[in-house]
Amino acid sequence: xxxxxxxxxxxxxxxxxxxxxxxxxxxxxxxxxxxxxxxxxxxxxxxxxxxxxxxxxxxxxxxxxxxxxxxxxxxxxxxxxxxxxxxxxxxxxxxxxxxxxxxxxxxxxxxxxxxxxxxxxxxxxxxxxxxxxxxxxxxxxxxxxxxxxxxxxxxxxxxxxxxxxxxxxxxxxxxxxxxxxxxxxxxxxxxxxxxxxxxxxxxxxxxxxxxxxxxx
Numbered sequence: 725x726x727x728x729x730x731x732x733x734x735x736x737x738x739x740x741x742x743x744x745x746x747x748x749x750x751x752x753x754x755x756x757x758x759x760x761x762x763x764x765x766x767x768x769x770x771x772x773x774x775x776x777x778x779x780x781x782x783x784x785x786x787x788x789x790x791x792x793x794x795x796x797x798x799x800x801x802x803x804x805x806x807x808x809x810x811x812x813x814x815x816x817x818x819x820x821x822x823x824x825x826x827x828x829x830x831x832x833x834x835x836x837x838x839x840x841x842x843x844x845x846x847x848x849x850x851x852x853x854x855x856x857x858x859x860x861x862x863x864x865x866x867x868x869x870x871x872x873x874x875x876x877x878x879x880x881x882x883x884x885x886x887x888x889x890x891x892x893x894x895x896x897x898x899x900x901x902x903x904x905x906x907x908x909x910x911x912x913x914x915x916x917x918x919x920x921x922x923x924x925x926x927x928x929x930x931x932x933x934x935x936x937x938x939x940x
Contacts (some may be wrong), residue, residue, distance in 0.1 A: 725834040729899045735757050735883075745749050746785050747783045747786070749783055754777070755770065755771070755772075756769050762895065771889055789880070826860055835861055835936055837859050837862075837863070837870055838859070839857060842861065855889075855918040856915065856917045858913050859908065859934060860911075861910055862911070865938060866910065866939075867937075868904065868907045868936060869904060870890065870905065871889065871935050872918070872937075873888050873933045874889070874918060874932050875930060875932070876929075877929045891915065892915050892916065
């Protein structure tokens with residue numbers, strides 16, 4: 725019976741065992757673990773076996789990380805009848821090009837920034853947390869002001885807080901006179917660091933979104 729309950733929980737919420745959400749161009753989402761990736765494809769371990777997905781079919785990869793912290797306190801009077809809020813529905817991707825062929829043709833001349841490997845997490849003796857990793861532009865155009873938005877889940881009630889960090893890439897001077905070191909040329913990689921101070925408080929997990937702009 726316990727095995728059946730565990731399997732049921734796994735199918736209802738795949739994030740209990742897999743942290744990656746891979747959103748595809750056709751609007752579907754695959755939950756799994758990335759066991760290999762390069763500029764052309766991803767290999768995922770999923771509930772139905774291993775899948776190989778082409779990079780050009782991926783819209784976004786979301787990493788839902790659950791940390792080992794104490795669960796939210798639930799009063800004993802309602803503990804038996806309490807159930808956590810349902811998982812939020814995924815937003816259907818929106819495209820600027822109406823057709824798949826138009827999007828595929830445009831992608832060759834657009835930037836496409838992806839996470840390389842995993843996000844490392846370290847905690848110092850004061851309780852401050854440092855996240856770091858690398859972003860690569862696998863597209864065909866320069867990406868500017870490349871940043872990561874980390875959305876931290878503070879509790880099971882749905883409270884969130886967002887922190888943003890820009891990557892350390894190449895310098896670029898724009899027509900407005902602004903100078904930025906958060907640009908990535910096609911094929912280039914840049915590092916990012918996010919410092920979370922101890923007074924930020926505890927959180928039960930986080931997800932991230934990679935964002936960028938494109939200028940001439």
